[in-house]
Structure formats: structure tokens, C-alpha cells
Amino acid sequence: MKKRKIFSSVGLVTAAALTLVACGKSSNNSNEGAKSASKFPIETPVKEVKQGGTLKIAEETDTPFTGIFNEELQMSQPDADVASPGSEALFDTDDHYKINDKGPxxxxxxxxxxxxxxxxxxxxxxxxxxxxxxxxxxxxxxxxxxxxxxxxxxxxxxxxxxxxxxxxxxxxxxxxxxxxxxxxxxxxxxxxxxxxxxxxxxxxxxxxxxxxxxxxxxxxxxxAKLEASDQVRKKPLYFGPYKVDHIVRGQSVTWVPNKYYWRGKPKLDKIIYQVVNPNSATQAIKSHKFDVARVVNAQWKQVKGTKGVNFIAKIPLAYRYLAFKVGKWDNKQSKNVMNPNAKMGNKSLRQAMAYAMNTDAVYKHYTDGLSFQIPTLIPEQFGDYFDKGNKGYTHNIKKANEILDKAGYKKEGKWRSQPNGKPLTINLLAKSNTSIDGPIVQNYIQQWNKIGLNVKLVGNRLTEFNSFYDKVQHDDPKVDMFLGGWSLSSEPSQQQMYSEGTMSNYSRFVTPENTKLIEEMDSQKAFDHKYRVEKFHEWQKYMNDEAYVVPTYNEYEIDAVNNKVTGYSRKPSEGNKLFYQIGFAK
Incomplete structure (x- = not known):
């Protein structure tokens, strides 16, 4: 997938589960899931394909998809997913995402x-x-x-x-x-x-x-009417292998072969993308309701023994993060503008909150190691662009307290006040998705409470996906920070996410140093690979120090695929023709 941007999942469970995590002493803190996933293949076994059949795919989301069937207007991952049998990019790539001549x-x-x-x-x-x-x-x-x-x-x-x-x-x-x-x-x-x-x-x-x-x-x-039009919402055109047959708004999309498809006749008679709540994913996999379904990592132990499926795994080009709102998008000027008086504008406050988070322990506890903390905003998959010497923010309550003390955030009773003496309440926006999201968010709030910070959920609860998305994009003044996530582009340039002139810089931070580093990593000098690597390393160090956006975790993506299915692959070189080649084995 190219240039997909998403928000991460962040739902309520019991307080009993919380204490375990906060202490980090559960016997559940193993990496067994990760050890298994690291051995799984990236594609199904190659077999001879028969013509025909209906492929059922689970789209796991706890909210209806918005149903924008146009890549230029689409911004959510569920929309991109349910559109994928028809949506084809102009270019194929090799496994390193280099564009080749094999595509449309x-x-x-x-x-x-x-x-x-x-x-x-x-x-x-x-x-x-x-x-x-x-x-x-x-x-x-x-x-x-x-x-x-x-x-x-x-x-x-x-x-x-x-x-x-x-x-x-x-x-x-x-x-x-x-x-x-x-x-x-x-x-x-x-x-x-x-x-x-x-x-x-x-x-x-x-x-x-x-x-x-x-x-x-x-x-x-x-x-102005394009996004709401029937041509985008109900009867979209694509040049990919399948065309839309039927849409049940927000719930399912049925695809049938595009008889004009340029590569040839696709293998299946029909593909059905159907919304299923992530909390029901385990049962859906065990009962073989779908031919392809993503494993919810917190439910791995319940599904790992399922017969009749191949588990396909990949660590995606993606990450989750905590972002601090420090400005607004100016539509007239088409740029981000920082607020010099933003509540979260103090670097010491942001750094202390990053040190207080026990990301590694909490995700190991809930996902058996399938989700894991990452140190910087450049994932390891980007090779030498990733600064492996940068350790990022590790859990350190003592250091967090010291930073706040030094910066003048005085404790008055239970809570700290701002350096100017005014009370400090920090409003966190977090999204609901799976059953572990609630306890994980509550766990983070407990960690911040430990360092004297009064953090509250916006609306006192987790926020539904579409509403979350709307508040973040439109700079809702009630939001001081949010837990989000990216599905990344396959080229590591940071212009499209964190520059002054991109709407997707949702933190809204703009600094001369950030602008300089981002421009240098994409400059004419950067045709020299060594120079470009240096600039990426400098940028990671700078971003970690400033902590406007703090990386939290990435995770294995494991798909449970019917073992009668062949041609299913997560290789970059196969992505553009995936739905052309997928089918049932003879």
C-alpha cells in the first residue's frame, strides 16, 4: 500500500487487569508470541489455482468504515482496506519498494x-x-x-x-x-x-x-460535492482486478471481476469484505467464518492452535505514537502554525511524560511480545536510515520526576501545577478498538499520575474512530495530546508527515531546525546516500529530544489464511497484483 496514513487503536476492561500491568510482574510477560511469529512465512504456499470461488475477508474495526472510494480523498485504513480489490497503484515495485516497469x-x-x-x-x-x-x-x-x-x-x-x-x-x-x-x-x-x-x-x-x-x-x-457523490460513495470506478458489485454502507463491500483488467482474468468469482468487531476476531478465525482475518495480538493464545489455516506474518512499515498538540492548521496559508503559549509547549513536560510510560512492559503483558516498543520515528525496516544507537525513552519514573522538578512544575498536594502557578490538567484523546485498549490507556494515565500529572480522557472515555479522527484533524481545542499511529510510506522522507506544509503534521509543531533537517534529507546533496543517512540520524536524535511526537510501539501483523487459499502474499513486490493472483488451490 502506498502513502496510507492511519490512526492507531486506542476500549474499557477491569481495574483488576490494570494493577498487574502497572506492576509489570505478571507471568504473562513473555515473548513466546513474537518467537512464533518470527518464524511464520510472508506468503502462502504456491499451489495451482482453480478458477472461481468466493473469498471472504474480515475488516476488523469497532466502527463502520466511512466508505470514501477515492484514493485522493481517502484517509482511513478501513476505507483503504475494503477498496483494495479494485484500487491499484500506477506502479509496481520490487521488494525494496523501488518502482519498476511491470505495473499499469x-x-x-x-x-x-x-x-x-x-x-x-x-x-x-x-x-x-x-x-x-x-x-x-x-x-x-x-x-x-x-x-x-x-x-x-x-x-x-x-x-x-x-x-x-x-x-x-x-x-x-x-x-x-x-x-x-x-x-x-x-x-x-x-x-x-x-x-x-x-x-x-x-x-x-x-x-x-x-x-x-x-x-x-x-x-x-x-x-465541493465530490466526496459525498454517488460516484465516490456507491458506484466507484477502478482499474484494478475487481469492480464494486454491492456496498452495504459501512459494513461490507462485494467485488466481482473487472472484465477489462489489463493483466488478465482474476481467479475468483467474488470477494466480500465484511466488518467484524475486533473482539469477535478470535471466534471468527476459529469458526473459519473468513478466508482471511487479521489476528488481534492480544488474542494470539486463543487462536494459535487453529487447524486449517496458514499463519502469515509481517512487521509492517508502521508505528504508534503519543503526540502533543502545540498549534493549529492554518487553511488560508496552507501551513501549520505553532501556538507559543500551548499547554504542551514545554519540552520538559513532554520528555517527563515520555519517560513515565511503561510501553515495553504493558505490551509484552498483553500481547506476548507481538507488540513491542520502538525507539525512534524511523522504523528498523528502513535499514541504515534507522539509528540503531538511539535508545529512545525507556521507563524511568525517577528521571521523569527530576525533569518536572527542575522545570518548575511544583507539586501542590497530589498534582503538579504549571510553572506559572496555574493548575494543570492534561486532556488525552485515545481511540477505542480492542478490549485491551482501555486498560492500556488507563495504565498510562496511572503512570502519569505517579509523577503528579493530572491526565484525563477527553469526554472521560475512549473515543470512537471517526470522531477521534475528526477531533485530531480539526485541532479540537479540548485535546492536549493523543495516541495515534501511522501506516507509513515506503520511502522514508518525512516531508509528508512532519513538515510545516502538510496537514498530516497533526501535532502542528514547526521549528526552524525540523524544517532544515527535513529539507536536507531530501536535498540534492542527499543523492549521496551517506549524507542522507547522516541527516536521518540527526533528525531522529532531534525529534526524540524535542518529544513533540514520541514513538511507542510497532507489532507483528499475523493473518490467519484459509489453507486452501494460494497467492496470498505480504511481499512489497506482490502488493499491487495481490488480488489478481489470489485464489483457491485446485
Missing amino acids: ATMKLDRKAKTITMTVKKGVKWSDGHQVNAKDIEFAYEIIANKATKSQRYSSQFNLIKGMKEYHEGKAKTISGIEMPDGENGRVAVFHCTELKPGMYNSGNGYFWEYAAPYHYLKDIPF
Whole structure:
């Protein structure tokens, strides 16, 4: 998946469970789950595939999916998941996410001319039979950049395409830097840029978009009405292997083969994505209700002996985090603006809260080691970009107290006050999803209470997914900090998540040093790999010190797959053609 951004899961259980975790003395603190998962394959055994059959896939969420079937407007993982049988990116990649020529389109970079040329292959057609063309590529940029769509995908990264900024600001009716040499109905789009970037050879770099939008199908809908339109919500078009047959709003999507699919005929008669509550996932797996279902890590022990399934495992390009709100998104200026008087603006307060968290112990307790603490905002899968010498924040209540004392957060009775003497109450936004989310969040609150910080849940409870998402994106003033998560792009550039000009910088922090480091890691000098690695290491050190966003954990993703299914793979090189090749064995 490219450029998916998500929020993590964060539901109520008993106080009895809490004390165990807070003490960290449970006999449950093992890594047996992780030891098992590390040995699981990344794909199902290869077998001869038969034609036909219905594949049932569980979409595990405790809330209905929003049902936005358009990549340019879509922001939640459940929407991306249920759209995946039809949604196909323009480019295939190898297992290191390097773009190759095997996908629906090819890409060529010309550093001297500062151009990107995308060519759609002949025969790549929308599910209504229309050839995907240059205008479809260009139109996707219009959807992202036109303020009327309210797309969350726009980022200042796109401004290196000439004319993109002017179009976004409403000063131009077209994007001047996107040329269609063979006309709108041709298959070639040439992007004229101010410069090319080192990450552009890889998928997920954030400087260009990797999807197309059906212009002929959507052109008559005003941009302001696009997200709510039937063409996006009920009858979307895709050029992937399957097309939408039926949608039960927020609950299920049924897919049937796209007879125009460019790679050939897909194997299945039907794919059904069905919402199931994560708390019911174990029963669904044990009763073989679905052919593919994600294991909830806290429930691993209950499902590990299930017969008739292959367990497929991967540590995804993702992480969960704690973020502190220190500003707002300014829509007029299209940038994040910090509030110099933000409650969470004091670095000492943020650092102390990070040291107080017992992330490693709490997740080992609940998930048998399948979820594990990570030290920095660059995951280990990014190879030498990951700074393995950076240890991050480990549980240290004594150090947390010392930091707060030194910074002037005086204790008056049970709670500390602000350095200016005013009372301090910190409002935490956390999302409900699985049964362990409640006790884990309550555990963190207990840890913060131990250092004299009065932390309360927004609304005194965990927040439903869509409401959580809305509050974070729109900078709800009642939120001081939140527990979120990213599903990451496959190119490690940090522009699209933490720069001044991206809406996705939900903490809203902007500092000259952060801007400088992010620009340096994507600069012309960064075509030198050693230089780029240095800048990534500097950025990780800086971000950990500032603690605007504190990484918490990543986890194994284990899928229980019917052992009659073949062609299921989590390899990056297989991702774009997964639904074309998946089927039942003969």
C-alpha cells in the first residue's frame, strides 16, 4: 500500500487487569508470541489455482468504515482496506519498494531536464472499459490540490511540480507544470519540476501521486460535492482486478471481476469484505467464518492452535505514537502554525511524560511480545536510515520526576501545577478498538499520575474512530495530546508527515531546525546516500529530544489464511497484483 496514513487503536476492561500491568510482574510477560511469529512465512504456499470461488475477508474495526472510494480523498485504513480489490497503484515495485516497469504505468526521471514522465500502458482500463489516460493522472492532482475538495492529501511537497502551488491557492485554473504531449486522451503525462529528489525512484516518496482518477466519470461533479457523490460513495470506478458489485454502507463491500483488467482474468468469482468487531476476531478465525482475518495480538493464545489455516506474518512499515498538540492548521496559508503559549509547549513536560510510560512492559503483558516498543520515528525496516544507537525513552519514573522538578512544575498536594502557578490538567484523546485498549490507556494515565500529572480522557472515555479522527484533524481545542499511529510510506522522507506544509503534521509543531533537517534529507546533496543517512540520524536524535511526537510501539501483523487459499502474499513486490493472483488451490 502506498502513502496510507492511519490512526492507531486506542476500549474499557477491569481495574483488576490494570494493577498487574502497572506492576509489570505478571507471568504473562513473555515473548513466546513474537518467537512464533518470527518464524511464520510472508506468503502462502504456491499451489495451482482453480478458477472461481468466493473469498471472504474480515475488516476488523469497532466502527463502520466511512466508505470514501477515492484514493485522493481517502484517509482511513478501513476505507483503504475494503477498496483494495479494485484500487491499484500506477506502479509496481520490487521488494525494496523501488518502482519498476511491470505495473499499469511506467515512470522515467530526467534529472537534467527536471522532469518525471509517466506513461500508462495500452489496455489499462477503468471497469467501464475506458482507457486510463493522461488526464486521469492529472485530474488526481486537481482533486488533491483544489481546496474545495478538502482533501487531506495535499502537502507542500507537491509544490515542486510547477504551477501546483498557484492552482492550490486558486490563482490558476490549471496546473501548468503537468504537460500532456499527446493530449488529454493520450497516455503520457510529463511533470515539470523545480528539482528532482533522491526518494523519487521509490514508491511512497510523497513528491508525486501514484494513483489516477477517472476524469470522464467524475468531471461533472463540483469539487465541493465530490466526496459525498454517488460516484465516490456507491458506484466507484477502478482499474484494478475487481469492480464494486454491492456496498452495504459501512459494513461490507462485494467485488466481482473487472472484465477489462489489463493483466488478465482474476481467479475468483467474488470477494466480500465484511466488518467484524475486533473482539469477535478470535471466534471468527476459529469458526473459519473468513478466508482471511487479521489476528488481534492480544488474542494470539486463543487462536494459535487453529487447524486449517496458514499463519502469515509481517512487521509492517508502521508505528504508534503519543503526540502533543502545540498549534493549529492554518487553511488560508496552507501551513501549520505553532501556538507559543500551548499547554504542551514545554519540552520538559513532554520528555517527563515520555519517560513515565511503561510501553515495553504493558505490551509484552498483553500481547506476548507481538507488540513491542520502538525507539525512534524511523522504523528498523528502513535499514541504515534507522539509528540503531538511539535508545529512545525507556521507563524511568525517577528521571521523569527530576525533569518536572527542575522545570518548575511544583507539586501542590497530589498534582503538579504549571510553572506559572496555574493548575494543570492534561486532556488525552485515545481511540477505542480492542478490549485491551482501555486498560492500556488507563495504565498510562496511572503512570502519569505517579509523577503528579493530572491526565484525563477527553469526554472521560475512549473515543470512537471517526470522531477521534475528526477531533485530531480539526485541532479540537479540548485535546492536549493523543495516541495515534501511522501506516507509513515506503520511502522514508518525512516531508509528508512532519513538515510545516502538510496537514498530516497533526501535532502542528514547526521549528526552524525540523524544517532544515527535513529539507536536507531530501536535498540534492542527499543523492549521496551517506549524507542522507547522516541527516536521518540527526533528525531522529532531534525529534526524540524535542518529544513533540514520541514513538511507542510497532507489532507483528499475523493473518490467519484459509489453507486452501494460494497467492496470498505480504511481499512489497506482490502488493499491487495481490488480488489478481489470489485464489483457491485446485
